[in-house]
Amino acid sequence: MADLLPRSGTRRRSLRDLLRNGRPVLAPGCHDALSARLVAQVGFDVVYMGGFATTASLLGRPDVGLLGGSEMIDNARRIVQTVELPVIADADTGYGNPLNVIRTVCEYERAGVAAIHLEDQVSPKRCGHMTGKRVIPTAEMLAKVRAAVAARDDPEFVLIARTDALAVEGVEAAIDRACRYADAGADVLWVEAPTTEAELERIAVRLEGHTVLLNWLEQGRTPPIGIERIRELGFALVLFPIGSVLAMVAGLREYLQCLRAHGTPVGCLERLPSFEQFNAVVGLGEVEALGQRFRSGEPVAED
Numbered sequence: 001m002a003d004l005l006p007r008s009g010t011r012r013r014s015l016r017d018l019l020r021n022g023r024p025v026l027a028p029g030c031h032d033a034l035s036a037r038l039v040a041q042v043g044f045d046v047v048y049m050g051g052f053a054t055t056a057s058l059l060g061r062p063d064v065g066l067l068g069g070s071e072m073i074d075n076a077r078r079i080v081q082t083v084e085l086p087v088i089a090d091a092d093t094g095y096g097n098p099l100n101v102i103r104t105v106c107e108y109e110r111a112g113v114a115a116i117h118l119e120d121q122v123s124p125k126r127c128g129h130m131t132g133k134r135v136i137p138t139a140e141m142l143a144k145v146r147a148a149v150a151a152r153d154d155p156e157f158v159l160i161a162r163t164d165a166l167a168v169e170g171v172e173a174a175i176d177r178a179c180r181y182a183d184a185g186a187d188v189l190w191v192e193a194p195t196t197e198a199e200l201e202r203i204a205v206r207l208e209g210h211t212v213l214l215n216w217l218e219q220g221r222t223p224p225i226g227i228e229r230i231r232e233l234g235f236a237l238v239l240f241p242i243g244s245v246l247a248m249v250a251g252l253r254e255y256l257q258c259l260r261a262h263g264t265p266v267g268c269l270e271r272l273p274s275f276e277q278f279n280a281v282v283g284l285g286e287v288e289a290l291g292q293r294f295r296s297g298e299p300v301a302e303d
């Protein structure tokens, strides 16, 4: 049965399968269920939900640790329920100490996400490409990683350990941290916000053999390397965390400026999806067919 609310079911295994394939797995960011549906409909295998875009969407504010874990998990749950792709979610600093990390992992698992990332910033965190970041001692982050590993119920659940130490302690120290986090059980490693191609190469060389994530932050501080270079360097997973909110701002601003200039949207309708095209994005046809099956009384086959 076409699920109105897809089950989380096999999507975690599919994330691990994708990561084993050796392709760079591309994970565009979303900020809500609608943007997640567009990621799926364009044909991507994985979707990412980050704090930057979620904070912007829910609060209209910057990514400076304003959202709590429950708000992030609630947003992730709605995204999981509207796409059948593996969802990678931002768990920021884990929202407290190792006990809080345990709760965060359990709640994200129950929400159906396939992976989370935990970072070693001091709380409240700052967006990884902002200045003024501070990091917690390595030992404190190791305790969080160990707690996260112990907390997960499904071994398919993917734990991503992120270090923001590059901006504070330098690239070598950041890589050393990442290696320690792998020893503690992290499945994927992320050295946040390299600012030169030389740093990107150093990360790739020293972390060879690990599953390494690249955060390809749109308009961020990391050089905008191309997909072939990403493949050469061996990054297994690439996030594009804020494109959905950047695109929304660009498109909506253009629409509103047109409306303000003309008094009606008549001057920009041709650049918008039709009413029917939008209803296809939100699956009006499948929802109405599902409702009709119950109204007609025909037996509902279990998939």
Ligand SMILES: C[C@](O)(C(=O)O)[C@H](CC(=O)O)C(=O)O
Pocket (backbone or CB within 6 Å): 049, 050, 051, 052, 053, 063, 090, 126, 127, 128, 129, 130, 215, 217, 220, 241, 242
């Ligand atoms: C990736 C990120 O976690 C996000 O929330 O999208 C952000 C964005 C960034 O990398 O600057 C963050 O680091 O908090």
